[in-house]
Amino acid sequence: MYKVASPSEYLVITGVGITDIKLTKKGWVLPGQSFTVFDVSPVNYTFEVQAMSAEKLPFLLPAVFTIGPRVDDEPSLLKYAKLISPHDKLSHHVKELVQGIIEGETRVLAASMTMEEIFKGTKEFKQEVFEKVQLELNQFGLLIYNANVKQLVDVRGHEYFSYLGQKTQMEVANQAKVDVAEARMKGEIGSKLREGQTLQNAAKIDAETKIIATQRQGDGKKEEIKVKAAVKVYENEREAEVAEANADLAKKKAGWTKKAQVSEVEAAKAVALREAELQREVERMNALTRTEKLKAEFLSKASVEYETKVQEANWELYKKQKDAEAVLYEKEKAAEAQKAMAEAAYYTRQQLVDGELYAKKKEAEGLVTLAQAQGIYLRTLLDALGGNYTALRDYLMINKGMFQEIAKINAEAVQGLKPTISIWTNGTGGEAIDDGSAVGGNVAMKEVAGVYRMLPPLFKTVHEQTGMLPPAWLGTLTDSSHSNLN
Numbered sequence: 001m002y003k004v005a006s007p008s009e010y011l012v013i014t015g016v017g018i019t020d021i022k023l024t025k026k027g028w029v030l031p032g033q034s035f036t037v038f039d040v041s042p043v044n045y046t047f048e049v050q051a052m053s054a055e056k057l058p059f060l061l062p063a064v065f066t067i068g069p070r071v072d073d074e075p076s077l078l079k080y081a082k083l084i085s086p087h088d089k090l091s092h093h094v095k096e097l098v099q100g101i102i103e104g105e106t107r108v109l110a111a112s113m114t115m116e117e118i119f120k121g122t123k124e125f126k127q128e129v130f131e132k133v134q135l136e137l138n139q140f141g142l143l144i145y146n147a148n149v150k151q152l153v154d155v156r157g158h159e160y161f162s163y164l165g166q167k168t169q170m171e172v173a174n175q176a177k178v179d180v181a182e183a184r185m186k187g188e189i190g191s192k193l194r195e196g197q198t199l200q201n202a203a204k205i206d207a208e209t210k211i212i213a214t215q216r217q218g219d220g221k222k223e224e225i226k227v228k229a230a231v232k233v234y235e236n237e238r239e240a241e242v243a244e245a246n247a248d249l250a251k252k253k254a255g256w257t258k259k260a261q262v263s264e265v266e267a268a269k270a271v272a273l274r275e276a277e278l279q280r281e282v283e284r285m286n287a288l289t290r291t292e293k294l295k296a297e298f299l300s301k302a303s304v305e306y307e308t309k310v311q312e313a314n315w316e317l318y319k320k321q322k323d324a325e326a327v328l329y330e331k332e333k334a335a336e337a338q339k340a341m342a343e344a345a346y347y348t349r350q351q352l353v354d355g356e357l358y359a360k361k362k363e364a365e366g367l368v369t370l371a372q373a374q375g376i377y378l379r380t381l382l383d384a385l386g387g388n389y390t391a392l393r394d395y396l397m398i399n400k401g402m403f404q405e406i407a408k409i410n411a412e413a414v415q416g417l418k419p420t421i422s423i424w425t426n427g428t429g430g431e432a433i434d435d436g437s438a439v440g441g442n443v444a445m446k447e448v449a450g451v452y453r454m455l456p457p458l459f460k461t462v463h464e465q466t467g468m469l470p471p472a473w474l475g476t477l478t479d480s481s482h483s484n485l486n
Helices: 074-083 092-111 115-120 122-140 160-254 256-384 389-400 402-414 440-466
Strands: 002-004 009-015 022-024 026-028 033-039 043-052 058-069 142-149 475-477 483-485
Touching: 009 026, 009 074, 022 026, 022 074, 043 092, 058 074, 058 092, 058 122, 074 122, 074 142, 092 122, 122 142, 160 256, 256 389, 389 402, 440 475
Parallel strands: none
Antiparallel strands: 002 026, 009 022, 009 033, 043 058, 058 142, 475 483
């Protein structure tokens, strides 16, 4: 029977004429031979490996491995055909085999690394897991075609990554708040600075405008005064001409002699008048000039003082703002330092508590182990003694030296004691009876007498050991070592 495998399959033929197995894509299957067909396409295995880091922090490592037989290596195909191909690739047996190898290598590798090294070096961690798992899979003829290690996940009850993410978010949020506050501070300072500069430039331009306007007004008034003076001079000249004409007429009437004298007088008076008028005009112009000069000086001084005070006020405001910002920044840094110290103290206390808990746990495990060993030891002794608990107790007391300890305690207890032995005799105690019988009343009296005879030695012993005496109504003790009882 001639058999042909599909492109992703291989024929495995065993039987007559074949020493081990035969791998082929097509061939004859002779009588006395059997064959199977196995698929060499890779399969995806998805796991969530639970491991623990060097700090004993558990975590879940979701991973997807694409695994299949090594088709480019005939010895590997033979191993796969012998060991794996009899089972379905998706069967529970094959999945458990692959999962066991991956979990074992992942846990061993994770136990030698800290959580920070695993988290930051995910690529290196994945590569090391890939290499170690591949070494184990080589003995089954398997090859890892692809390995996808996802993000680490917290185990329920151990939210390490959640807390780490919250810490990062809080750090970013705090940094953003600091940046926003700093930008707001720069914006407010720049705005105030621009407003101050605008006010200063506006005040400066206003002052210059006022000065120029004042100068223009002064020039206009000067021209106006000049024109008025020229007009006045012209009017005076015309009046002088009229007066001169009148004088000429009078001269003609008064005579040529008076005409010459009048002309000289009028000329002198006209010169004096002209000089007075010009002098008055000069003084008035000087006064106006000095007034304008004083106004310009006072205005310039006031403008300079205003600008100086504005600059000083702006500087004081800027200085106070900077001082307030420095105090605020110092308080923020102090709060951050206190927070960091509190977190460090909390982490230290947590580590100490974990260490004590681990030590107590190991101590308890040691006590349990010791108790188990002692139980096995006692059980062995009891079996050797045939189940005799009394013999076991005596053996343990002898082995532990308890009899020696008891003897030593008893010896220390009686050490230093000086016992006193008193011998009392009270006669024969009664009459003998001839016939072996007695009256009932005599027998009772003898018993009472015996009790009465026992009291003196008893009272003496109590007195010697405790210093106590019997009551007076019962009797008294004498120095002669005998009692006198009522």
